[in-house]
Amino acid sequence: MKKKFLVLGSLILAFCSAMATPADSIRIKGIPYPCSWINTPQNFNVAGDSLTITAANGSDFYNYPGGNYNIATAPILTFKPDENFVLTAKIRVDFKKTYDGGAIYVMADSTQYIKFLFENSHYGKFAVCSGVTNTYTDDSNNATTIKNEVYFRLAKSGNMFGLFYSPEGKTWEAIRLVNFVPKAPIRIGFSSQSPLGENCTSVFSEITYTPGTFKDAKTGGM
Template sequence: MKKKLFVLGSLVLAFFSAVANPADSVRIKGIPYPCSWINTPKNFNAAADSLSITAGQGSDFYNYPGGNYNIATAPILVFKPDENFVLTAKIKVDFKKTYDGGAIYVMVDSTQYIKFLFENSHYGKLAICSGVTNTYTDDSNNAITTKNEVYFRLAKSGNMFGLFYSLEGKNWEAVRLVNFVPKAPIRVGFSSQSPLGETCTSTFSEIVYTPGVFKDAKTGGM
């Protein structure tokens, strides 16, 4: 993810409740439930076979591990999932600036969430990252690729969440398994971010959502 190079201000732990009005509901292919926004995107398109989200300038979701900095401005399109599930999607990002990225979230509020991110890292490489936030973000770069698209899989079985990736959608590798105990009902969603750039568009396609527990801790398969 990121190591901020600018001066960190006071830590503000902002709580939110993203309850959408009926008119704000969004339907996307592959997800059987209505979706709503946490933070408004600069633009989005829920096409017949994909979802694209354009984040505006300075958009991010991050709680610096050392304290003194918190930001919760990235747009996230979320839905209420089943108790257990497996969610798979291909993410393609029009990388321009450092820290541009597309992500899948498990969201409670701005102080507790899981962020599974495909990012243009500060090392100048495209990185598969993950972070678990319980007040502060556990920040980790997990793998690199030269392609601007990758497959992500998020799987839940009770309080165990699995994060997996694949470069071609067939051979999966585990990023992490984490026991995550939410303090309130979770929502799951898709996001784009551009902390240092003007805009970043992330496109999610081949979205497959299946209720039920995952059994394979190596691939996230059911």
């Protein structure tokens, strides 16, 4: 992926300054806490338990493993979660260009985050991807699908985070389990990105959020 070069220190400053004020709080059915933006989207809409985000050209969140470039421009609608939780949502993406995608984030800051992404990959397939960033991003394509929609589940138990996906919302597969120790309080977020395209719209629906630890490491179930 060709990314915009940014200085790491400027990334952190931009991240902090982009946090929305309390007056910008947004409510989504299924999420018991107010949400606010990191970076402003081109457009968005909330209708019940459905959230639509349109990201503009050049939007992405990625810290290249080789250390040559970093980008932190994707709009992310975030909320502060409970200590442990399970979050599930259906993601449908209006794929147009390579690397268009919709994602769920665990965000400490712009140098430490988990990105769970449904992306139009450079292999020409719709890919379920994941990346864990601790200064640099490890970047992994984990599964593919022919449909432009998929179900994601993000679950937390202590410092263990589980990432799961399902084609139809019934049968679940684990993408990865990761021990992630944030250096700052985390926020959970929904995002859309379009690094190379004109824009990209991602729709998150059937959003459910339940406080508590997950017990099943294969499905993320409680």
